[in-house]
Amino acid sequence: xxxxxxxxxxxxxxxxxxxxxxxxxxxxxxxxxxxxxxxxxxxxxxxxx
Amino acid sequence: xxxxxxxxxxxxxxxxxxxxxxxxxxxxxxxxxxxxxxxxxxxxxxxxxxxxxxxxxxxxxxxxxxxxxxxxxxxxxxxxxxxxxxxxxxxxxxxxxxxxxxxxxxxxxxxxxxxxxxxxxxxxxxxxxxxxxxxxxxxxxxxxxxxxxxxxxxxxxxxxxxxxxxxxxxxxxxxxxxxxxxxxxxxxxxxxxxxxxxxxxxxxxxxxxxxxxxxxxxxxxxxxxxx
Amino acid sequence: xxxxxxxxxxxxxxxxxxxxxxxxxxxxxxxxxxxxxxxxxxxxxxxxxxxxxxxxxxxxxxxxxxxxxxxxxxxxxxxxxxxxxxxxxxxxxxxxxxxxxxxxxxxxxxxxxxxxxxxxxxxxxxxxxxxxxxxxxxxxxxxxxxxxxxxxxxxxxxxxxxxxxxxxxxxxxxxxxxxxxxxxxxxxxxxxxxxxxxxxxxxxxxxxxxxxxxxxxxxxxx
Numbered sequence: 001x002x003x004x005x006x007x008x009x010x011x012x013x014x015x016x017x018x019x020x021x022x023x024x025x026x027x028x029x030x031x032x033x034x035x036x037x038x039x040x041x042x043x044x045x046x047x048x049x
Numbered sequence: 050x051x052x053x054x055x056x057x058x059x060x061x062x063x064x065x066x067x068x069x070x071x072x073x074x075x076x077x078x079x080x081x082x083x084x085x086x087x088x089x090x091x092x093x094x095x096x097x098x099x100x101x102x103x104x105x106x107x108x109x110x111x112x113x114x115x116x117x118x119x120x121x122x123x124x125x126x127x128x129x130x131x132x133x134x135x136x137x138x139x140x141x142x143x144x145x146x147x148x149x150x151x152x153x154x155x156x157x158x159x160x161x162x163x164x165x166x167x168x169x170x171x172x173x174x175x176x177x178x179x180x181x182x183x184x185x186x187x188x189x190x191x192x193x194x195x196x197x198x199x200x201x202x203x204x205x206x207x208x209x210x211x212x213x214x215x216x217x218x219x220x221x222x223x224x225x226x227x228x229x230x231x232x233x234x235x236x237x238x239x240x241x242x243x244x245x246x247x248x249x250x251x252x253x254x255x256x257x258x259x260x261x262x263x264x265x266x267x268x269x270x271x272x273x274x275x276x
Numbered sequence: 277x278x279x280x281x282x283x284x285x286x287x288x289x290x291x292x293x294x295x296x297x298x299x300x301x302x303x304x305x306x307x308x309x310x311x312x313x314x315x316x317x318x319x320x321x322x323x324x325x326x327x328x329x330x331x332x333x334x335x336x337x338x339x340x341x342x343x344x345x346x347x348x349x350x351x352x353x354x355x356x357x358x359x360x361x362x363x364x365x366x367x368x369x370x371x372x373x374x375x376x377x378x379x380x381x382x383x384x385x386x387x388x389x390x391x392x393x394x395x396x397x398x399x400x401x402x403x404x405x406x407x408x409x410x411x412x413x414x415x416x417x418x419x420x421x422x423x424x425x426x427x428x429x430x431x432x433x434x435x436x437x438x439x440x441x442x443x444x445x446x447x448x449x450x451x452x453x454x455x456x457x458x459x460x461x462x463x464x465x466x467x468x469x470x471x472x473x474x475x476x477x478x479x480x481x482x483x484x485x486x487x488x489x490x491x492x493x494x495x496x497x498x
Contacts, residue, residue: 011146170448
């Protein structure tokens with residue numbers, strides 16, 4: 001394949017990869033936050049525990 | 050409601066992107082001097098425009114926080130800056146790959162690239178600083194100051210291709226230079242910008258929701274400890 | 277009133293530093309060591325040294341300066357001195373300018389001492405005509421480093437990761453000024469005209485001094 005075309009695909013691939021990694025990180029953070037939120041909500045509702 | 054907006058935007062942006070990619074790959078010819086690699090511009094330029102605009106927007110939001118002391122400004126500033134940092138990363142990466150073919154090097158230390166890398170470092174530091182401060186008001190204050198000072202560098206980066214003889218190409222978009230690109234080649238840049246802007250809006254909204262969660266966790270924790 | 281406050285703070289900081297000379301000794305020693313290490317990295321006798329002489333010099337100053345700037349507000353943490361200063365009638369702006377001037381004096385002194393060492397180690401050709409431009413770029417460049425370093429010293433003073441956050445925040449912010457100072461210095465040492473860099477450095481100094489004075493209150497008090 002033409003080296004030019006190779007690098008073009010590499011470039012577009014890099015852009016999408018970075019975006020993908022960020023979306024994954026955001027999703028992981030969302031999950032962590034929701035878990036923490038539930039935990040703290042339960043802690044508030046059951047002060048005796 | 051917010052879910053619907055997000056899904057709506059995602060569908061719209063996705064469709065726009067798909068249509069635009071079709072134009073870019075099938076309808077447009079290869080560029081005369083550069084060959085196929087020039088198509089990277091369709092991601093490189095919009096990503097950097099979004100990054101730079103985002104950093105600037107973050108500055109105004111930070112000023113908004115300092116004036117009103119409303120933490121929602123801070124949350125929005127943080128979200129916008131974080132998403133802008135991602136787009137700046139995309140800009141740096143795509144530019145570097147383009148440069149490997151066109152200039153023969155992965156990186157050059159001209160003023161545009163250097164100042165943009167500096168911006169990336171500063172706003173990366175902004176996010177690190179936010180992690181290092183626990184108290185919300187203090188965190189917002191410090192972050193606001195860093196954001197405002199960092200925006201000076203974003204401005205320097207924007208103007209760098211005018212102030213210095215840079216290796217980075219001179220302005221070619223019609224809004225800055227009256228138009229240096231061939232007919233039909235410039236429009237896809239703007240369509241891609243619109244699509245990526247929609248994506249960034251989605252990401253900012255998701256981030257804002259997470260900031261809301263974090264605030265709620267903080268409040269509840271304090272409530273739990275005071276019981 | 278403002279100037280008197282500024283002078284009081286500057287004198288206090290300088291007195292306190294002259295008494296122990298901790299930062300001074302560390303800075304001088306560090307800058308000499310860096311110059312020495314760089315002389316092993318590059319061949320000092322080569323012609324090419326002229327090309328990055330400015331760069332070497334300012335790298336040395338930036339690193340040695342960090343030692344001085346880090347201590348600027350950190351020294352006030354003991355015995356709640358910082359709280360006392362903030363609560364005192366001295367305005368935050370006066371406190372900042374006072375500390376910045378003291379830091380500037382110390383940094384400038386370190387630079388003046390390490391400059392001959394640099395000229396010696398690297399066989400830098402020297403002429404009388406270069407003295408004034410050299411001093412000018414030293415003053416303008418050092419002020420840029422000082423202003424940014426002092427503001428971020430104030431910002432990071434209470435953070436638990438101060439030693440990490442200060443360099444992380446300060447060095448990127450300083451880079452435009454450092455680059456300008458480096459190019460001007462290289463031009464001065466080579467005998468070339470100074471160019472756009474000086475205007476840029478002056479503008480940078482003015483803008484960041486204004487921003488720092490405006491925001492130091494936000495950073496210290498809220």
